[in-house]
């Protein structure tokens with residue numbers, strides 16, 4: 001694409017860079033006229049639509065070769081490798097290919113099943129040798145492929161015995177292999193309203209208690225990300241089991257079950273919602289409706305008989321090559337063509353006019369390339385003209401602003417999730433979230449798109465399979481806006497970084513309460529310690545001109561507690577804390593936003609920023625070396641003693657609530673943990689959490705994640721009373737964010753609760 005961008009004549013480029021939405025048909029026409037004459041453009045489109053390069057491309061010779069390799073592995077009892085070769089062969093085997101009078105595909109499936117059956121036999125052997133871990137794995141694979149109910153029961157019984165042997169119930173049951181039933185219904189009545197600064201937004205018609213499910217929705221369109229195409233189900237986005245199910249058209253294994261295969265071929269969608277109608281029981285009605293799958297007409301739903309993977313089966317490879325958001329646009333376009341509706345009917349906002357000039361050029365190129373690719377398959381249904389290209393640019397812009405990443409939690413080890421050296425974050429990264437999230441898919445949720453962003457959100461979105469669930473994380477009074485975080489939150493990043501993220505990724509300037517009123521986390525995140533003895537004041541170091549202009553000059557306004565957030569402990573604490581550490585700003589003498597850098601906001605004394613920074617840099621280098629030693633497992637007590645001096649230096653130069661200090665304490669906790677000094681590790685971990693509570697408030701999910709670390713240390717020490725208290729706090733936090741799905745999303749919570757019971761009961765097994 002870069003090559004295509006580079007050949008665009010300067011005059012057309014300039015026009016595009018300065019364009020707004022109304023100009024699009026004309027700018028698209030100019031670029032299209034130019035590309036139509038360009039051999040490079042046609043060669044790019046040819047490559048993108050070449051069926052031999054496509055995701056579903058078939059190759060008979062390769063299939064036979066892979067089958068032979070599979071047979072060889074099977075003969076040498078390497079069943080997992082054999083199954084892998086058979087699966088690869090299934091991918092490339094043409095549906096019509098014949099192998100010794102039988103369909104090649106059928107033979108490959110039988111061979112693969114035989115490899116799996118061998119798994120059961122090996123599982124039993126491993127079990128008798130007490131190799132529990134290997135045996136459980138073998139039997140789980142075997143369970144997945146066993147077709148008969150009695151066979152399944154037998155394997156399940158074997159598994160139960162093994163799992164009990166391996167200390168209690170299996171946490172793996174949550175690993176996505178079982179179909180999940182999401183039977184909870186949203187409790188809230190919501191309304192879509194027009195807001196003065198953020199366009200449309202969702203608010204509550206009644207009071208919403210903490211932890212209530214407020215919204216549940218199936219995607220209008222969704223795609224799997226490139227890196228996960230071979231390992232995750234293309235419909236539900238859960239991990240593919242070994243006995244995956246193929247697409248009925250191209251025979252490539254794409255789905256985790258026949259249910260997903262079936263649903264992918266004909267899912268239910270709803271036309272857009274109008275401003276004031278949002279029906280939270282919708283997705284359940286639709287699910288029930290879908291389970292009937294009749295041809296009856298329904299008020300505002302329709303069955304769409306188009307597989308999301310559909311156009312890949314036509315033998316094109318653009319869905320694997322083009323960026324995710326462009327591919328999603330392609331799918332929506334094909335879907336609207338099939339439904340014979342205009343793609344413009346998607347009632348979603350977009351910020352085309354605020355895109356960076358280079359982005360506008362990129363969107364033009366993608367729009368024309370995408371439409372040419374689709375034209376190759378659906379010639380008669382498309383009109384390649386400026387107006388059509390313009391609509392696709394609007395669609396891509398809508399997807400940019402409204403699409404959501406479907407994420408999954410990534411646990412390295414379910415029973416020991418924390419404080420493994422490979423989990424250590426890179427310096428400067430967001431260190432609070434060791435329970436990393438992986439984006440598996442990208443989707444458009446029509447109603448979900450109406451929730452605005454806040455850097456102090458009061459709702460939380462998560463996914464089970466492809467279903468979006470949104471929960472209130474605090475009490476929401478009647479009429480209050482329900483706002484989620486699109487990524488950044490206060491406490492996590494400072495004002496400047498949050499604004500930049502939202503500008504770069506969503507092209508808007510955030511006007512949430514966290515960004516328009518001064519708050520404690522933004523004041524202290526990168527603040528320095530006042531050099532005056534016993535002064536707890538904030539010395540602002542590096543705060544941008546923009547922050548001063550937009551936020552700090554409103555310091556005097558902060559005391560008003562906004563009704564929407566009246567429940568937030570962070571709010572209540574914040575005012576007192578801000579008054580304490582930045583009292584000059586609230587004094588009789590008016591605070592002057594032009595106060596020089598380096599002046600304490602409490603006592604007004606000047607600080608030498610240069611020497612403070614020199615001290616911080618030196619101490620920081622030492623702490624980072626300790627971090628590297630933790631990662632490479634080379635911590636020794638001498639290194640720790642030196643580093644402790646640096647930690648003291650950091651404490652005397654950074655503000656007590658500085659995030660960097662929390663990170664340093666966390667590194668020390670890991671270091672002590674790595675040499676088995678659990679008590680010391682717990683002390684540092686606790687200090688780190690106390691600092692982070694100043695940033696996030698005590699009930700934030702980030703604190704929940706930190707408490708998981710603390711609990712693993714307390715567990716290692718056998719500290720039953722403190723562990724019980726930590727697990728209780730975690731349980732409350734995770735339940736606020738995930739309700740009854742807390743243990744499903746965080747299986748170790750169940751494990752820890754059981755450990756608490758066991759410790760309290762002198763080690764009896766539960």
Ligand SMILES: C[S@@+](CC[C@H](N)C(=O)[O-])C[C@H]1O[C@@H](n2cnc3c(N)ncnc32)[C@H](O)[C@@H]1O
Pocket residue numbers: 197198199200201348349350351401402449450451452453454506507508509510511512
């Ligand atoms: C997913 S949409 C939310 C619904 C949208 N307000 C509408 O009218 O359809 C995201 C867009 O809403 C606006 N928006 C959301 N949160 C905002 C915020 N905190 N400050 C300013 N604009 C916001 C921005 O224009 C953003 O691109």
